[in-house]
Amino acid sequence: MSRGRFARWFDMRGWTLLLIGAPYVWLVILFLLPFLIVVAMSVATNTPTAPPFSYGGDHPWINLEPFSRVLTDGLYLRAFLTSIMNAFVAMVLCLLIGYPMALGLTRVSKSWRTILLMLVILPFWTSFLLRVYAWMGLMGKNSWFNGLLTDFWNFLVPLDWAIRSVPMMHTNFAVVLVMVYTYLPFMILPLYASLERLDPTLDEAAMDLGSRPYQVFLDVTLPQSIPGIIAGGMLVFIPAAGELVIPSLVGNASQPMIGKIIQDEFGQARDWPMASAVAVALLVLMVVPTMIYSRYQAKAEGAK
Amino acid sequence: MKRSPVFLVSILCFGFAFLYIPILSMIVYSFNASRLATVWGGFSTKWYVSLMSNEAVIKALVLSVQIAVVSATIATILGTMAGITLARFTKFRGRTLFSGLVTAPLIMPEVITGISMLIFFILMADWIGWPGQRGFTTITLAHITFCMIFVTTVVSARMVQTDRAIEEAAMDLGSRPWQVMFDITLPVISPAIISGWLLAFTISLDDVVISSFVTGPGSTTLPLLVWSKVRLGVTPDINALATLMIVTVGIGVAAAGIILHRSEKRRLAEERLAFRNND
Numbered sequence: 001m002s003r004g005r006f007a008r009w010f011d012m013r014g015w016t017l018l019l020i021g022a023p024y025v026w027l028v029i030l031f032l033l034p035f036l037i038v039v040a041m042s043v044a045t046n047t048p049t050a051p052p053f054s055y056g057g058d059h060p061w062i063n064l065e066p067f068s069r070v071l072t073d074g075l076y077l078r079a080f081l082t083s084i085m086n087a088f089v090a091m092v093l094c095l096l097i098g099y100p101m102a103l104g105l106t107r108v109s110k111s112w113r114t115i116l117l118m119l120v121i122l123p124f125w126t127s128f129l130l131r132v133y134a135w136m137g138l139m140g141k142n143s144w145f146n147g148l149l150t151d152f153w154n155f156l157v158p159l160d161w162a163i164r165s166v167p168m169m170h171t172n173f174a175v176v177l178v179m180v181y182t183y184l185p186f187m188i189l190p191l192y193a194s195l196e197r198l199d200p201t202l203d204e205a206a207m208d209l210g211s212r213p214y215q216v217f218l219d220v221t222l223p224q225s226i227p228g229i230i231a232g233g234m235l236v237f238i239p240a241a242g243e244l245v246i247p248s249l250v251g252n253a254s255q256p257m258i259g260k261i262i263q264d265e266f267g268q269a270r271d272w273p274m275a276s277a278v279a280v281a282l283l284v285l286m287v288v289p290t291m292i293y294s295r296y297q298a299k300a301e302g303a304k
Numbered sequence: 305m306k307r308s309p310v311f312l313v314s315i316l317c318f319g320f321a322f323l324y325i326p327i328l329s330m331i332v333y334s335f336n337a338s339r340l341a342t343v344w345g346g347f348s349t350k351w352y353v354s355l356m357s358n359e360a361v362i363k364a365l366v367l368s369v370q371i372a373v374v375s376a377t378i379a380t381i382l383g384t385m386a387g388i389t390l391a392r393f394t395k396f397r398g399r400t401l402f403s404g405l406v407t408a409p410l411i412m413p414e415v416i417t418g419i420s421m422l423i424f425f426i427l428m429a430d431w432i433g434w435p436g437q438r439g440f441t442t443i444t445l446a447h448i449t450f451c452m453i454f455v456t457t458v459v460s461a462r463m464v465q466t467d468r469a470i471e472e473a474a475m476d477l478g479s480r481p482w483q484v485m486f487d488i489t490l491p492v493i494s495p496a497i498i499s500g501w502l503l504a505f506t507i508s509l510d511d512v513v514i515s516s517f518v519t520g521p522g523s524t525t526l527p528l529l530v531w532s533k534v535r536l537g538v539t540p541d542i543n544a545l546a547t548l549m550i551v552t553v554g555i556g557v558a559a560a561g562i563i564l565h566r567s568e569k570r571r572l573a574e575e576r577l578a579f580r581n582n583d
Binding site: 010011015016019020022023024026027028030031032033034035037038041051097098100101103104105107108114116118119120121122123125126127128129130131133134135136137138140142144145181184234238239241242244245248249258259262263266272275276279282283286290 | 309311312313315316318319320322323324325326327329330333340343344382383385386388389393396398402405406408409411412413414415416417419420421422423424426427430445446448449452456480481482506509510512513527530531534535537538542543545546549550553554556557558561565
């Protein structure tokens, strides 16, 4: 066998190098580098040049003013608060709806389960934007859905309180509702995955030992599904907190969420360092739940 | 389970009603004759006709599909390489950084990914004169980057399940490493590669936020066009567009699901047969 030196090198090392190297280099250039630029940008000084930043002037190299503004300026604090509140409420509602749905999915027959799981995933494959849009149609003043809710309200309350339509569009309520709608599959799937693995004989054992159904749930099912709850919660909370599209379509423009602030600082204000500082602050906020999650997971792995 | 939990069944019904009523309502109203998108004015298909003759929509759709095909294909190649790397090479210098790089984009808010790529492209244009203009190229590069992560996840999950013994046997029989990959590994994980491509294609076709940052003049993808249109309110032709997309995707997903389900069944049956023949 007389293989060339290149062919031998390629078999021994080159092939592996190519396999690892190509995606590695791609991610370093197009993901890590842009990210590091944002971090570096967050300590730069805003200048009226193009591109609008510099590392000189009154604050050579490191300018912490953008960060101090994030922590002191009410505009940013309010936006962070709105984002966290909306994302948190959406996460809790997703859990309250998604948990019984996931539990229900584990209790139906095998063939039904396949169909229903497919139905959970299907909306995820259709356009996210159009799912948001679908709710715009339902929440509008003249829609059948709003009319139904209005009639229901007017039926319940005295005449003085009667309303013409339910003010749903352009509120935080609308933002949370649409977030719950679009992110519900993210909650159901990890919950289902963790509930499906549970051993049904444990339930039966607890029942045989005299536990009531709700006690079985609290003592047996719920503790074992905590990894699923945390995973689902993260999958809902993180994209919801950084959401840009939903508040732009159904939200209240006077109560912007943090994504909108980043976009405006960059686009309208042309203040790249400020936009970057807000982005870095948002990331720090995301890192905390991620750390809790990975620490919890490491502990769970260790327990096995 | 013997007991039939009434509560769970009713919440399932409620949950699926919640998931599907908005979509069904949108589909029904796409056949509405009235210009007011929220008032029923009789059956009509005129919004489909006006949609088909809307040049901006067709142009945006073509651009979106082009970007999605190119970025899904490159993302699948890179993502498969990364997935195989993750599952097979457990020790190499820089592996920790590598596994960080393939998970970080998943938990990074889209706004931050978008803005970091935009700043990167602007600065690159400033420093080395590339990319000269933002548009097709920059959107595609951005889409490849975050789509490949999803392919990596799907492929590495599949790789972990596959049996390494076949690959080792091929190596022992004198196959060269790249032959093993093309003859054994890739065919075995092909279902994962196909679903990875489909996932990447859909994500690229659907992306609004990142595209909105890295796009340039004249490059309006379909989601960007829809976003700018629906900000002004509900319009019947978007209802028609949504219906067409949902029906297409629904048929596609159902078909893919059935095909994958069947091939999985056949694989299991063959494995069982092979196992029995070995005894």
